[in-house]
Amino acid sequence: MAPSAQSSPKVTTPRSPKMIPPYYPRSPRNVSAFLSPVPLPASNTPQNLLPLDSGSNGGPQQPPLQSASPHPIKQSQHSSIAKSVMSAPGMARSYSAGKECTEWLSPPTQLYPGQALTDTPATTAPNSPRIRATTLDIPGLTKSRVSPDGRIARRDIGAKLVIVMVGLPARGKSYITQKVARYLNWLQHDTKIFNVGNRRRIAAGAQDNLANSEPLHPTVKPAGPATPATLLHGTGLFSPKALSSLAHSGPSAGGHRRTDSVTSVDIDGGVDQSASFFDPANKAAAELREKVAMETLDELLDYILNQGGSVGILDATNSTRERRKALVDRVREVAGKELGVLFLESECHDQQLLEANMRLKLSGPDYKGQDPVKALEDFKKRVEIYEKNYVPLGEHEERAGMQFIKMIDVGRKIVTHQTKGFLAAQTVYFLLNFNLAHRQIWITRHGESLDNVVGKIGGNALLSENGKKYAKTLAQFMDVERKKFREKQLHKHESSHMPPRPGDTTPPNPEYSNCCTQDEDGRPLEKNFCVWTSMLARSTETAQFFDEEEYDIKEMRMLNELNAGVAEGLTYVFLPPSLLIPGPSDSRPSYDEIKRLYPQEYDLRRLDKLHYRYPGAGGESYLDVINRLRAVIVEVERMTDHVLLIGHRVVARVLLAYFLGLEREDVAKLDVPLGTIYVLEPKPYGVEFRAYNYNSETEWFDFQPDFKLKNEEQKDIKVNVKVAAST
Known part of the structure; x- marks a missing residue:
């Protein structure tokens, strides 16, 4: 459940205006293909500003604006770029990634005595007679003139949500995002994950890992086969000729390959993605990672604004204030101040859980097929590099009035701040009931x-x-x-070892353990x-x-x-x-x-x-x-x-x-005959799924090898959750 207003009385984020046009243009193109820089007018820069990147002690703070009127000052919350989203055939983009972090963000609105926190955005113009509410939309249970089916209307940007993941590697971020996305999609709220790591591997030349990498999202319908051309089109990182070359090259013709040393440079000219690739001192790699992150965010915003999406999840470390500020800047420049941004941080304090997560990371696309001992050594070096620059969410974000959730030990402890809106509240509610326990x-x-x-x-x-x-x-x-x-x-x-032994490939199931479970x-x-x-x-x-x-x-x-x-x-x-x-x-x-x-x-x-x-x-x-x-x-x-x-x-x-992330059109057609029993064992990267049929002659259940779900016409049904092999 979302925290009450009384739990965080200090600040609240600015309330946003309604969006005038009722619809947004749908574009089949990638957002990056038609975005063009549009400078912000000088007159749009707010004067009452709060530094987003000040130290943990907060630094000097600006006093609240004083007004002769007893009522708060009303300001237009839209930038010229946000207005162009509502009237132009495409979205506009300016590059905030390269800005200095001494720039400012608007401070939270000051609360006057008797004024309550609210999810209702402010009016578009100071003299507007009407305030548009952005309350719950539930497909099948609510309807309105602009949303007869209960889905969030395109004009109600304030009811939509961008979730930005934060955390060091091996903290369970991807697992959390997949679970949240599956839950929200099951509730009929269109949700999609945008994984920066997958794009980064392609951009860095790790094409040979593409086929074995984790899907961007368990319920995503890809536009076509996953290739460097489809994943990196419009990023600006490659010329069209280079993209074409990547698209037609095989895994060994320019793709990144690791040797047993793990830290060696790709002999075919790709970019080595060992620990040194993530060192901030590696300027070329840092620039590439920054560009890939911003391009991934652009795709997310296109999904939210132009494709009817309700929730977009940006899956990346986002471990520094500079990166997080750049992301917020981009969202505000493109979508204005209505679109909610919720930071979701995952921390692991339990050493056993952290070690299990690391073991699982070694079976991921960056280390697949490598010697576990050498891979673990390299991965720990990567984590150490991130730790040197990692700034967790905390008091700084509270003073800035930002929405955030901190998950500690994947659900052992949850901290929330200023979560607003129906979708953010649903996310908190789900995360409060979350664990990694191995069960059937x-x-x-x-x-x-x-x-x-x-x-x-x-x-x-x-x-x-x-x-x-x-x-x-x-x-x-x-x-x-x-x-x-x-x-x-x-x-x-008995057979799970940490650190892993040579040839040991079976990772333990990460689960928070204490005296009550052992x-x-x-x-x-x-x-x-x-x-x-x-x-x-x-x-x-x-x-x-x-x-x-x-x-x-x-x-x-x-x-x-x-x-x-x-x-x-x-x-x-x-x-x-x-x-x-x-x-x-x-x-x-x-x-x-x-x-x-x-x-x-x-x-x-x-x-x-x-x-x-x-x-x-x-x-x-x-x-x-x-x-x-x-x-x-x-x-x-x-x-x-x-x-x-x-x-x-x-x-x-x-x-x-x-549990299996089925497509919506398949739910009501699924064949579930009498006499069949299904078993699911949740795993960190998917689920183990089996089926047994009742045999009336033997009066027992027969295991069904290679079982596949069918519809009523006995055609295979697509399962969007990775099904692990039975062990």
Whole structure:
């Protein structure tokens, strides 16, 4: 939850005006291809200024402006560049990266007695009679004239958000960004990660690592194949001829390659990206890294302003005030002062967690395939270089009225300051329920019900005889799998070494540990196992064979099946004659009662199942289910124990969509048949995913090797989370 106004009474950021034009031009081109420098007019420079890069003691501070009027002075918050965004066919850009850090930023608005903090921006003009509110927008739950579907309207820039990551390497920044982006996208807020490191590797010539590098974002749809030309077009770092050459060269024809020494220079002329590459004394490398960072930010702003994005996440170290100031300058020059900027810093104080993070970093694109001992030595040198210049977020940012979040030990402690807006509050809420614990998440539908036998949807039917057999086998299967996990957990603990040994390639799972999670010998304690069902009979009956002394069993209304309103208890599918109930024809269920009784609703649902809401009392849509499952998802993210969720068709679809980052158009089409159980084990760089099918002949579950999710037409569904190999 976002902190209350009383928790940070000192300062607040300037309130921003509404944007006059209702729409922004959509451009298919990369923002860098058509941005042109536009100088700021001298008259636009504020006079009451606060230094952003002053020392930690704050230095001399300017007194607040005095006014003869008892009301605050109203000023236009838009620069000429921001206004051009609303009226010109493209965005304008000026290069702030090379500016001296003695420049100034506007101070936070001074609070007068009785004046409260607010998310409502100030008016565009001093005499404007109306203030535009930027409150919550939730697809499927809110609507307005400018946003009939609940998505943030293009003109409401103040409701959008730029998240800027801060932190040293191996602090879990990329893991955090991927989790946050997946959560916000699942809630239907368009979010995209812009990874500076991936662009830097290409710009520095590390083309051979491109194919094995982490994706920019688990839910990004790339415009085309990832090549130097597509990633660096418009950066100004290469000429068109050089880009073309890079695009058509193979990994060994100019790509950066490491030797076993790790610190050697690329023999083919690329830029060596060992620790010396990150030394500030290396001016050429520093200039390249700065340019790549600014170009990546330009792409992020284009996504927010021109492509309809709601949240853009800049994933980089951003470890100095100079870099952070340059980023804020660029955002303000391009988008004005409405667009929210939230800094998110990750720190690791726990030595065991930090060492585990470092081990994981060695399996990343910069060190993939290298000797772990030599790679760790080089990586530690890189971190030492960053540490010399690293300035964490703190009092300086508080005095400047900046929004920020500090995560310590990936969720052990959270510090927030001045977080404003619905999306920033949702981000804080999610991060407050966050951990790296290694555990299993099981998802399955209930056993076969009596309504399943005759093809009815909804209702509250009991289990059939086959359903009861499934329930009994499920409890026995969970007993076995729980013991297997414990054995694997202890083996992994015994075989994880830090520092790594030569040939050791299995990194430990980073998890904050204390006396509550370990025994006296330092071994991890056995985890509890939760079983959650809906409150419908077919779900609760599926959990009836679990031993309540060994499993924590709980019913949750949030896990109930989607309510079909007027269609509850009707049939959607063709019923063969053998399944028709004997009796008069008018008393038997037809092959598709919904299509016969509600043909218009039937067609509307087929056109857009995700957004369609059933008419009638209690009728729901998939978006309604997503929003009521939010509390379940956050609780699963918070807990460190195993959990089995016994749900229903729609519930299983929505849960799998979150954990595997499915495309929105695939959520309502996912095939989740009865008798299948899915297991997910969260990993730092993805998830381990397996599936088992119930075998009625053996009354056991058969592992499905090379399992792939299918849609209702049995076509493969794209999974946007990296699926790790089973171990």
